[in-house]
Amino acid sequence: MSGIFYGIGVGPGDPELLTMKAIHAIEKVDVLIAPKTEKKDGSVALTIAKPYLKPDVEIVYQVFPMVKDFADSTEAWEANKAEILGLLRSGKNVAFLTLGDPMFYSTYIYVYRLLEHEDVTIETIPGIPAFAAIGSKLGYPIVEGNDILSIIPATADLERIRKAVEISDNVVLMKVYKNFPEIADLLEENDMARQAVMVSRCGLPDEHRIDDIGQHKNEPVNYLSTILTRKTV
Numbered sequence: 236m237s238g239i240f241y242g243i244g245v246g247p248g249d250p251e252l253l254t255m256k257a258i259h260a261i262e263k264v265d266v267l268i269a270p271k272t273e274k275k276d277g278s279v280a281l282t283i284a285k286p287y288l289k290p291d292v293e294i295v296y297q298v299f300p301m302v303k304d305f306a307d308s309t310e311a312w313e314a315n316k317a318e319i320l321g322l323l324r325s326g327k328n329v330a331f332l333t334l335g336d337p338m339f340y341s342t343y344i345y346v347y348r349l350l351e352h353e354d355v356t357i358e359t360i361p362g363i364p365a366f367a368a369i370g371s372k373l374g375y376p377i378v379e380g381n382d383i384l385s386i387i388p389a390t391a392d393l394e395r396i397r398k399a400v401e402i403s404d405n406v407v408l409m410k411v412y413k414n415f416p417e418i419a420d421l422l423e424e425n426d427m428a429r430q431a432v433m434v435s436r437c438g439l440p441d442e443h444r445i446d447d448i449g450q451h452k453n454e455p456v457n458y459l460s461t462i463l464t465r466k467t468v
């Protein structure tokens with residue numbers, strides 16, 4: 236009998252923010268697929284899941300080349316797919332762990348697309364996304380009433396980010412590590428700097444928070460950093 240392929244969201248960092256469903260799935264996993272060229276979020280996800288993993292769990296590292304158009308499926312992607320299918324057909328339960336939620340800016344989405352039309356059982360288990368954990372932790376409402384929220388990857392084109400910021404009441408900015416000074420200036424121009432809070436490594440032992448982002452805009456930013464902000468009320 237074939238194994239099950241699990242995409243498991245482990246939440247942003249706090250090991251108590253895994254769902255029971257995630258824990259039950261992690262306990263069944265024989266093989267973990269881990270991205271080889273990762274930005275450390277994969278290894279953070281592994282650390283969060285570790286207490287629940289079988290001691291002899293096998294870790295298979297795969298390279299996931301980022302393709303703009305997934306239709307340009309490369310040989311590496313096909314090789315990954317064949318390897319995963321082989322493991323599943325040998326009866327092993329295989330999982331891909333993601334920080335936060337698996338369907339939210341995650342490499343898991345590409346893996347899911349590789350397998351979704353194959354004759355395999357896939358179970359995707361949602362996780363608490365970083366921005367939701369940050370809102371609760373800080374007592375910072377993410378949206379209320381008729382607020383319009385934009386969730387923006389700061390790696391997107393700056394002009395598109397500017398437009399989204401202009402039309403939104405509230406904004407969540409993710410992946411802010413690359414162009415933090417430009418993002419800080421943009422928030423300043425749109426009267427969103429004063430209300431901004433940036434949390435790095437939420438739920439992890441070295442979590443930290445910055446309130447006055449303008450003062451810190453020339454400092455390096457950790458990859459796991461998210462900004463919540465809103466137009467000044």
Ligand SMILES: C[S@@+](CC[C@H](N)C(=O)[O-])C[C@H]1O[C@@H](n2cnc3c(N)ncnc32)[C@H](O)[C@@H]1O
Nearest residue numbers: 247335336339364365409410436437459460461
């Ligand atoms: C590739 S995306 C993954 C998002 C993830 N799937 C989620 O649901 O939150 C990586 C971005 O998520 C955010 N992030 C993930 N974990 C975080 C954490 N513990 N603290 C702050 N931000 C985090 C950061 O903005 C980071 O650049």
